[in-house]
Amino acid sequence: MEENAHYLFAIAPYQGDINVPSSHLLSSLLQSTTAKATALTAMADWSQTNALFFSLRQACMAFDLVVQLHLQHWPQRFCTALCRAPKPPRSRPACDLLKRAQEQRLPFALSLPSLDYATSQMLERAACLHITFMQEWKPSRAAAVAAMRRCQTQAQAAALLGIRQQSISEALHAAHFKMLLQFEETVRQRLRPVQA
Numbered sequence: 001m002e003e004n005a006h007y008l009f010a011i012a013p014y015q016g017d018i019n020v021p022s023s024h025l026l027s028s029l030l031q032s033t034t035a036k037a038t039a040l041t042a043m044a045d046w047s048q049t050n051a052l053f054f055s056l057r058q059a060c061m062a063f064d065l066v067v068q069l070h071l072q073h074w075p076q077r078f079c080t081a082l083c084r085a086p087k088p089p090r091s092r093p094a095c096d097l098l099k100r101a102q103e104q105r106l107p108f109a110l111s112l113p114s115l116d117y118a119t120s121q122m123l124e125r126a127a128c129l130h131i132t133f134m135q136e137w138k139p140s141r142a143a144a145v146a147a148m149r150r151c152q153t154q155a156q157a158a159a160l161l162g163i164r165q166q167s168i169s170e171a172l173h174a175a176h177f178k179m180l181l182q183f184e185e186t187v188r189q190r191l192r193p194v195q196a
Contacts (some may be wrong), residue, residue, distance in 0.1 A: 006085040007059050007112075010094040011069065012051040012102060014077035025052065029065065046072060051098055055085060059112065060191040063127060066108050070134055071149070074142045077135065082191075084110040107131040113181050115190070123187055130183045133176050144171035145180075 011025070029052075056062060062082045069078055081097035093111065101109035108127035110120045137145070147157035148168070158165040172178075 007056045007062070008081075008083050008085045008094040009054045009056040009062055009065065010051050010081045010098045011054075012081075012098045013080045014079050014102070014105065014107070015052055025069075025073070026087055029054075029069065051095070053094055060188050062191060063108060063123075063184060063187040066127065067130070067134075067180075071105070071142070074137070074146075075135060077107065077131065079106060079109070081109045083110070084113060112191075119190060123190055126183050126187055130180055133180060137175055140167075141175035143173045144168050145175050145177055148172060148177065148192070 002160070014067055056065075059082060062080075066080050069080070070076075079098060079101035081094050081101050083093045083097050086093055097109050097111050100106070106123060106124055106128060107130075112120070112124075134142075143161060144157065144167075147160045148154065151157040151160060154165050154168045154172070158168045161168070
């Protein structure tokens with residue numbers, strides 16, 4: 001992958017309609033720290049296409065956006081797609097990839113020239129497993145993970161939620177939090193640009 005390459009990142013409903021207004025979804029994504037770090041720019045409204053399209057500068061942060069999207073709107077599910085931005089910019093490659101994601105029920109579909117087929121498949125399956133774990137959470141586990149991602153320590157997360165630190169620890173363990181962080185880092189590393 002070229003360091004200055006641009007990518008298309010697209011979001012669509014997993015099945016049926018998304019219960020989150022597109023303006024709220026767009027706002028929550030664009031105001032996120034991950035979006036600011038990756039120069040995420042909205043390209044199209046999904047009122048016309050039933051999808052949101054973004055220009056993204058760093059492919060390695062795309063899965064962070066997928067995780068953040070699913071965490072912010074848990075238990076809602078989404079399909080997302082990441083592909084190299086064509087010249088001139090248009091959303092057709094991302095639309096085709098999103099269609100495949102929806103047909104195969106993938107939370108994260110990839111089409112990047114720098115990734116071989118086996119690596120792409122491995123990353124897509126890792127994303128499926130990650131999001132499946134998230135979907136199996138109880139509300140208390142989702143709250144514990146969300147709090148832990150905002151805080152530096154379990155003590156701070158417990159204080160934020162007004163519960164005991166042991167309760168946070170148990171909820172994070174039951175949510176497979178450490179394993180999910182490892183999944184995220186693996187995907188991030190595989191999507192990192194090759195340095196010249």
